[in-house]
Amino acid sequence: MLYAVFMSASVPPFPASQEPVGEAELLQLGPAGDEPCLRADAARNRAALLEAASRLIAEHGAAGVTMEAVAAAAKVGKGTVFRRFGDRTGLLMALLDHSARKLQADFLAGPPPLGPGAPPLERLRAFGVALLYRSAEQLDLQLAAQPEPTRRFVHPSAGALTTHVMVLLRQIVPDADCELLAQALLGYLDPALIHHLTRQRGIPLERLERGWVDLVARVTNTDQPTC
Amino acid sequence: MLYAVFMSASVPPFPASQEPVGEAELLQLGPAGDEPCLRADAARNRAALLEAASRLIAEHGAAGVTMEAVAAAAKVGKGTVFRRFGDRTGLLMALLDHSARKLQADFLAGPPPLGPGAPPLERLRAFGVALLYRSAEQLDLQLAAQPEPTRRFVHPSAGALTTHVMVLLRQIVPDADCELLAQALLGYLDPALIHHLTRQRGIPLERLERGWVDLVARVTNTDQPTC
DNA sequence: AATCAAACGGACCCCGGTCCGGATTTCTCA
DNA sequence: TGAGAAATCCGGACCGGGGTCCGTTTGATT
Numbered sequence: 034m035l036y037a038v039f040m041s042a043s044v045p046p047f048p049a050s051q052e053p054v055g056e057a058e059l060l061q062l063g064p065a066g067d068e069p070c071l072r073a074d075a076a077r078n079r080a081a082l083l084e085a086a087s088r089l090i091a092e093h094g095a096a097g098v099t100m101e102a103v104a105a106a107a108k109v110g111k112g113t114v115f116r117r118f119g120d121r122t123g124l125l126m127a128l129l130d131h132s133a134r135k136l137q138a139d140f141l142a143g144p145p146p147l148g149p150g151a152p153p154l155e156r157l158r159a160f161g162v163a164l165l166y167r168s169a170e171q172l173d174l175q176l177a178a179q180p181e182p183t184r185r186f187v188h189p190s191a192g193a194l195t196t197h198v199m200v201l202l203r204q205i206v207p208d209a210d211c212e213l214l215a216q217a218l219l220g221y222l223d224p225a226l227i228h229h230l231t232r233q234r235g236i237p238l239e240r241l242e243r244g245w246v247d248l249v250a251r252v253t254n255t256d257q258p259t260c
Numbered sequence: 261m262l263y264a265v266f267m268s269a270s271v272p273p274f275p276a277s278q279e280p281v282g283e284a285e286l287l288q289l290g291p292a293g294d295e296p297c298l299r300a301d302a303a304r305n306r307a308a309l310l311e312a313a314s315r316l317i318a319e320h321g322a323a324g325v326t327m328e329a330v331a332a333a334a335k336v337g338k339g340t341v342f343r344r345f346g347d348r349t350g351l352l353m354a355l356l357d358h359s360a361r362k363l364q365a366d367f368l369a370g371p372p373p374l375g376p377g378a379p380p381l382e383r384l385r386a387f388g389v390a391l392l393y394r395s396a397e398q399l400d401l402q403l404a405a406q407p408e409p410t411r412r413f414v415h416p417s418a419g420a421l422t423t424h425v426m427v428l429l430r431q432i433v434p435d436a437d438c439e440l441l442a443q444a445l446l447g448y449l450d451p452a453l454i455h456h457l458t459r460q461r462g463i464p465l466e467r468l469e470r471g472w473v474d475l476v477a478r479v480t481n482t483d484q485p486t487c
Numbered sequence: 488a489a490t491c492a493a494a495c496g497g498a499c500c501c502c503g504g505t506c507c508g509g510a511t512t513t514c515t516c517a
Numbered sequence: 518t519g520a521g522a523a524a525t526c527c528g529g530a531c532c533g534g535g536g537t538c539c540g541t542t543t544g545a546t547t
Contacts, residue, residue: 253478
């Protein structure tokens with residue numbers, strides 16, 4: 034099993050199955066552990082499916098992850114894949130879930146400057162940089178996991194990022210419309226944009242990083258950090 | 261014929277057909293007139309297809325625009341649709357082309373404050389507002405026409421917007437990394453974001469507009485306009 | 488009218504997503 | 518502990534839509 038996983042789509046396409054996630058707190062990504070209470074066979078199959086999926090990605094890239102192929106590789110029926118993960122996006126998201134949780138744990142309760150303890154402005158800077166590098170690492174998967182436009186912002190994981198940035202912003206610029214500002218900032222960290230800038234326009238990640246720091250400084254009306 | 265149209269996908273899936281657009285200038289959206297030099301029957305079919313498509317949209321929403329349905333409604337083979345427009349996205353883009361050109365003409369050569377004549381800062385403000393309202397009007401179509409993430413920024417129309425914002429920014433904040441700043445600003449005007457904020461979170465357009473003006477002020481380190 | 492590039496059309500393939508009869512597991516109660 | 522019932526899960530046939538292919542037709546050119 035290559036990924037510690039958790040499923041997190043929103044609208045269950047199958048009546049009463051699908052792992053529950055609707056109640057996900059704004060800042061808490063669903064139930065804690067890896068395996069929610071599933072029937073034994075279901076749990077086994079899910080693990081097999083995720084392992085198969087990540088193997089397929091390694092072999093043929095994210096594009097080669099076809100639902101049928103995953104099902105076959107896990108020696109499972111196609112319907113099982115959809116029941117468990119809702120749709121293709123759900124499966125891909127599940128593969129990203131591990132790192133999403135890690136990042137979230139880091140900025141919610143990890144050591145400064147990402148976690149609490151550092152001043153908000155520093156945390157915001159660190160947050161962007163962290164997200165930037167994380168996205169860059171898993172860029173292919175991030176792009177493939179991108180849901181259709183109308184669902185891009187509803188996913189709990191996305192909501193958690195938004196909320197966190199919003200909370201930080203409120204401490205830095207209490208008089209601004211932090212909800213909108215947060216979205217503007219997060220737009221800069223969108224995987225699709227990162228892909229375009231780095232892979233299509235050849236801009237190095239370091240420049241994007243400087244760009245983030247600068248953007249934060251401008252948006253918050255603060256000075257660049259002194260280093 | 262409901263839309264003055266022009267095709268603008270990038271990679272022709274059919275060998276030597278597909279309307280040429282590779283040479284599109286950064287600030288000039290492909291050849292001028294509506295109808296590039298096509299064979300008579302081809303031109304006729306294209307018009308029929310676009311009319312059929314926009315009728316289908318009016319009747320069944322953007323989701324009802326299936327390639328087969330469009331072909332049938334235009335009494336044309338399915339292959340013809342793909343030859344002409346490359347893919348579904350291409351067809352939908354073609355429907356948006358008219359308003360895209362109009363907007364571009366407005367900010368390239370129209371009257372101030374959008375067009376040349378006004379100070380760059382004002383033009384930038386006006387640009388965002390214009391784009392905001394245009395996107396809000398055609399939101400469904402804009403969302404449906406969204407290409408897969410890896411192509412979101414390559415389309416000539418998107419490039420034109422970027423370049424324009426960049427040019428304005430260079431006049432306002434010459435020392436900044438205007439390429440990145442432009443992307444950050446444009447991210448705020450992304451149709452998917454507008455959709456989320458207005459339709460899913462219920463934020464009124466006026467607030468988004470104030471958000472834009474504020475964002476511009478922050479990013480450029482200028483004051484809010486006095487009105 | 489002969490020629491040839493360009494356009495046409497619809498059969499075809501692939502993949503995401505759905506459905507439901509039947510198999511497994513878990514629960515309940517003796 | 519074990520049998521029966523209820524809840525859950527499984528699998529693969531099925532559907533619709535996007536995209537491709539290639540033999541055929543049509544319109545421009547000389």
